[in-house]
Amino acid sequence: MLCVEARSLSKSYGDVVAVDSVDLVVEPGKIFGFLGPNGAGKTTTIKLLTTLIAPSSGTIKILGTDALKDPLGARRRVGVVLQQPSYEPNLTVEKALDKYGMMWNVDGGTRKRRVEELLTAFDLKDIRKKKNDDISIGQRRRVQVAREFMHEMDLLFLDEPTVGLDPSARRALLDYIKGRVRGGLTIFFTTHILEEAEYLCDEIAIINRGRIVAIDTPDELRKKFGRKKTIKVHVEGVRDLSGVLRDVGPHDVSYDGGTVITLHSADSERALVRILQVLSSNNIEVEDLSVVPTSLEEIFLKVVRDSEGQGDASGI
């Protein structure tokens, strides 16, 4: 049974099409990354999939249940951490966790045990007696995410869960999520931080202007869109190399005017040999060089640019 199955999903507000014929399939036990620039339609899609808003057209099945016909049934085994903060200001951290469990009909004994587990896992023990109103934005976000693990679920929507978290809290959360996925949980994950998607996701969809513009595993996306590698060459001494670099050939070369030359090439080995030849014949010594595979960030930028008709179609 698929965890999420959306077909031809659209949502319009007047003349504005926020989500346009989106097809999404999320398989069980996977972390599905959903990326896109601001205003691309990520949060609207999540609101549609969590039945918070109704689509203009299309179908949604969540854990095999038709979410349009039986939204409550579809939500029964689903957790949602929305992008916007949500908290009860006058409850203490531990009370907020406990009450949230109660709202999900979790029995008292289980709630007590889970509260302790989550306070430890999310490093909230020191602030357990503090009210939500009196803790920092990052701590509140941790409580918001931890709270969702108070109840049993098969699918969890996480809409930019690491916003406001410091690097160590962020990594701890990502590792916690990975652990839960090993236990059988499926995650639908949106983020702006592409390293997170790279670290976490089994499959990634990129949405822009309401349409899915790419969808695949991170490796396949790299193969499709990341043929080019980035080569950085640091040379000794500052001099004007503009004239010399004309001889490098048909490679995408950028030069900072100082000591760093950057090449983007699908044929990285030839490009590297060529630039070393050119530098050697001009008696320019190389201080350092590195070859960097294309990052997800570069793929993301390329896919988004291409979808807006600004790309060069040749890959990064």
Place this chain on the structure above:
Amino acid sequence: MHPVFRLVNRNLTISLNMGFVIWQVIFPVIYIFVAGFAYTALIHNVPFGTRNLDYPAFIASGMIGFNIMNSTLISGIIIWNDRRHGMFEQILVGPFTRAQYILSNVYTIGIIGLFSAGLITAIGYPLFFKSVEFNVLTVPLVVFAAITGAILFGSIASIISTRLKSSEGFNVVINTVFLFFAFVSTAFYPAQGAPPVLATAFYFNPLTYLVDVVRAGIFGNFTATVGYEMLVLLAGALVLFGIATKLLSRLEI
């Protein structure tokens, strides 16, 4: 536990704190014991049905209705806070429907209304015990008034909370509306003897009907007029609850 009761449990937990209880007690105590006795020099007796009530007994019974109204502000505050702090959306992506959310607010304000009525009855009892005529017919009147009044004023607070986004706007509007309700009513003084325009205005105010029914319950003075006032109270509660429900159902996310 049924989802509605789980939400009621949550509503009561976030609403009932020591500050709320103190506010619920101190405010009416000052009115009953300070204003009540201070004004006795000016208002010796208040004609009520076939008898005269002393002013402290009159105001103490009026404060029951007043406190029910005040306590149901909670309903508006819950909705407004849920919207402001993201809990409205969070609840609706959980195992709850909008209808259950709305119903939980009704139960919450009903419980708080009854709690409030009981509290002020206990506080005011020493003042009006001489005139009290509780029996199997009059006690249900007080309970009816507490529940319908709570739903009516809770609905008004809910309507205001769905229309206003800023905290300043919410506080200004709700305080102005409830201030009008409090002082242009029979809670603090009788309609008889008031200037005709003001006396008429009293009866455009649901608090007057609530207070009159409560007094009829406490002092055993059920008349045809009280029956009519109960109908007005019930109709008002149903209409306003309908409007509040519609607005909450359409609330955009």
